[in-house]
Amino acid sequence: MxxxxxxxxxxxxxxxxxxxxxxxxxxxxxxxxxxxxxxxxxxxxxxxxxETQTEVDKFKELLANLPLEHIQVSNEIITYADKTLNRKLNPNIYITLTDHINFAIERFRQGMLFDNPLLWDVRRLYRREYLIGEYAVALIDKQIGVRLPVDEAASIALHIVNAEYSNVMSETMSITKIIPQLVEIVKTEFVIQLDEQSIRYESFVAYLKGMMQRIVNKEQLDSIDQEFIDMVKKLYPGEFACSRKIADFLTGHYPDAILAEELAMLSIHIRRLILGTRREG
Missing domain, CATH: 2.30.24.10 (CAT RNA-binding domain)
Incomplete structure (x- = not known):
């Protein structure tokens, strides 16, 4: 070469x-x-x-002006995230995360510290990514001697989530804010408390994250299996009604309506969640 x-x-x-x-x-x-x-x-x-020449050119510009140790620590974090999550991350993360880490270190050294309002939501919704964020904060401390605040673990986690789903950051932040509100609709509708450490809760949140990604990417479930949809509506009318409330809530944030099959699948996941909660209770 x-x-x-x-x-x-x-x-x-x-x-x-x-x-x-x-x-x-x-x-x-x-x-x-x-x-x-x-x-x-x-x-x-x-x-x-x-992936693209535009990304190459952006990264060139970034690398030309950053300290080598900032680039190296960012690369180590991304490599660790790849191995931990065992999934391909969008290569654009080399640009976005490297730039973020460099800026975070500079802000810290200048005494400019900011709270991350999504800290608790990220910890709840993206546990694996948040743990990678904590690893990143510890690695930066070890290699560069800068102990970033815990809020940065959440910020780094969001960059990783962003790269997992190839979203722009604004979409990732919007989804992170919305999912707890969807969970709250279910809790209110069925008057239940949820164990956020339970497997059923984690499974339900995972489904919501996937559903939100499909809505954002315009890839909703839509095989038009009317027989399946009718069966779910008949067997789980309360859950389907709750799904409708969630759909109505989401229309205020996304222009595309949730399709019928997506509503049916959401109803099934709500059913699993509340059954598990009632049995545990």
């Missing part, structure tokens, strides 16, 4: 075997480098593969 352009002493751009531009990071990898020079494999710490 040969140097195409030196970004700084620690980052160069190059082309892979398929002719796609990549960014190569490593301490001293760009030192005395010039176009066409073979890259010393021993110096390579990470090769960044981004």
């Amino acid at each position: 040969q140097v195409e352009r030196v970004i700084n002493n620690n980052v160069v751009s190059a082309f892979d075997s398929k002719g796609k531009e990549v960014l190569v990071m490593g301490k001293g990898v760009g030192f005395q480098g010039k176009k066409g020079k073979e890259i010393d494999k021993k110096l390579i710490e990470k090769i960044f593969y981004l």
Whole structure:
């Protein structure tokens, strides 16, 4: 692999075997480098593969101006998240999370600390991602000597959620705010308390997250199986009525109505939730 352009002493751009531009990071990898020079494999710490040329250009600009240790710690966090979640993250996270971590460290050093209003919702709804956020805060403390506040664990978790579902951040934050309100509708409708540590609760919240992603991405369940829908309405009229209330609530946030089959599946998940709650009670 040969140097195409030196970004700084620690980052160069190059082309892979398929002719796609990549960014190569490593301490001293760009030192005395010039176009066409073979890259010393021993110096390579990470090769960044981004999906579009626009993303490559954005990342180049970012890497040209950030301390190497901030880039390295962000890369370690993303690698850990990949392994922990065992799912492919949108490569754009290398841009968004690296930029966020660098800014968070700068803010901390300037004494500019902000609360994250979604802290408790993120801890409840995205437990695995939040634990990765806590790992990230500890890693930043260990490697850079900056102990960020706990709110940053939630902020980092949101970036990871964003990369899991390929959302823009505003959509991820909106979903995070809305899901507790949907759970509250169910609690009010059936006059029940929910154990947030239970498997049934976690399963229900997981379904709500998936449903919200389908609504945002316009990929709702819609096989038009009217027989299935009619059966659910007949067997679980109370749950279906609750699903309707949730649908009515969501129309105030999203223009597309929830489709009938999605309502039927939501009703089944509500049924499972309240049955488990009543048995446990």
